[in-house]
Amino acid sequence: MDNKTFLSTKEAAAYLGISTSTVYRMVKKGILNPSKTPGGHRRYSTSMLDRFKEESKMIKSTQVPSLYKEELEINNQPVSKKDNKKKKEVDPRNKLNDLTGTEWLPATKSYFYQKGLGAKHPHAQIEREHPAPFSFQDIESLILFFTKENMKVLDPFGGVGSTAKACALNNRICTSIELQEKWNNLAVKRLETEVGTGVSDKHEFIVGDSREILPTIENNSFDFMVTSPPYWMILNKKADHKVKKGRVSKNLATNYSNDEADLSNIDDYNEFLDILVEEFFLECARVLKDKKYMCLVVSDFRHKSEYFSFHSDLIHKLNKREVIGGGKLHLQGTKILLQNHKSLLPYGYPFAYVENIHHQYVLIFRKQ
Numbered sequence: 001m002d003n004k005t006f007l008s009t010k011e012a013a014a015y016l017g018i019s020t021s022t023v024y025r026m027v028k029k030g031i032l033n034p035s036k037t038p039g040g041h042r043r044y045s046t047s048m049l050d051r052f053k054e055e056s057k058m059i060k061s062t063q064v065p066s067l068y069k070e071e072l073e074i075n076n077q078p079v080s081k082k083d084n085k086k087k088k089e090v091d092p093r094n095k096l097n098d099l100t101g102t103e104w105l106p107a108t109k110s111y112f113y114q115k116g117l118g119a120k121h122p123h124a125q126i127e128r129e130h131p132a133p134f135s136f137q138d139i140e141s142l143i144l145f146f147t148k149e150n151m152k153v154l155d156p157f158g159g160v161g162s163t164a165k166a167c168a169l170n171n172r173i174c175t176s177i178e179l180q181e182k183w184n185n186l187a188v189k190r191l192e193t194e195v196g197t198g199v200s201d202k203h204e205f206i207v208g209d210s211r212e213i214l215p216t217i218e219n220n221s222f223d224f225m226v227t228s229p230p231y232w233m234i235l236n237k238k239a240d241h242k243v244k245k246g247r248v249s250k251n252l253a254t255n256y257s258n259d260e261a262d263l264s265n266i267d268d269y270n271e272f273l274d275i276l277v278e279e280f281f282l283e284c285a286r287v288l289k290d291k292k293y294m295c296l297v298v299s300d301f302r303h304k305s306e307y308f309s310f311h312s313d314l315i316h317k318l319n320k321r322e323v324i325g326g327g328k329l330h331l332q333g334t335k336i337l338l339q340n341h342k343s344l345l346p347y348g349y350p351f352a353y354v355e356n357i358h359h360q361y362v363l364i365f366r367k368q
Contacts, residue, residue, distance in 0.1 A: 165194065219324075298310050
């Protein structure tokens, strides 16, 4: 058999960006139908895999169980007893979200694991054009805890629409503000491609500087704010082996922009931090409703030989700050987002300790 036309199970898994166990389950369910060699080994034609890739673009995210169940029923596939169990009632006193007590409890853990579709998944192709995309599944878990359906969510660093996609999949309404038209256009395209035609019309996509847009928004307009801001100028540093292999060689962007208005192009860290807090986050707090939450997804980082504790600097500057229009921001906790999939690199070996940073922080503030 032609190796370029037929792939082994392991190669097929890599081709689709999924695990080999997932491939075996797909074969068992008849989704994939491999041929066999005289020795009994499975072989998957690339044409069959390409057809599955194309067809999977129409599949709604299985991160939304209700949508997945509907899809199974439409295709006359069996729904498991677990899926078929009647959902418990949401406590009528729960004004925060639509979770039952059983769903609420595990969501209060101080850590969770980063999720992703896999680099080769059809729905990961638009987001990977951005130099620092954020997983919509991770944003989704925050949106599901801090909002109810039809509530309004703000992201002042909209990027390629991870927050917008999470909102679209869960019946929330997103306002996404993005400085660069290129990333904003990709965010709109992403919703139209990965969620459904016309979906982007139900959300607000604004191209512009949040420092200019936010002051035009009335106080107490949003039910939740979630974002992942630039981590200062770390994307502007000289490309290392990892960046060259993963992005430069594939002609993918390595920084947000060269725009002077872009926060990632500010040379001084303290100036960057002050602008981020005073002109972005405190303005976001102003347009947030009373007793609602603001989640900031950030990471510490190294610049040259210095370690910057970005998350603690933000906490220090934001906690107990007064908000224009009333109320203060109060830190409610920090949730650790574990990035267990990242590769270990021998930084500092064999001379000094240099950390492989494989986690992010979700800083959770409440306005009250």
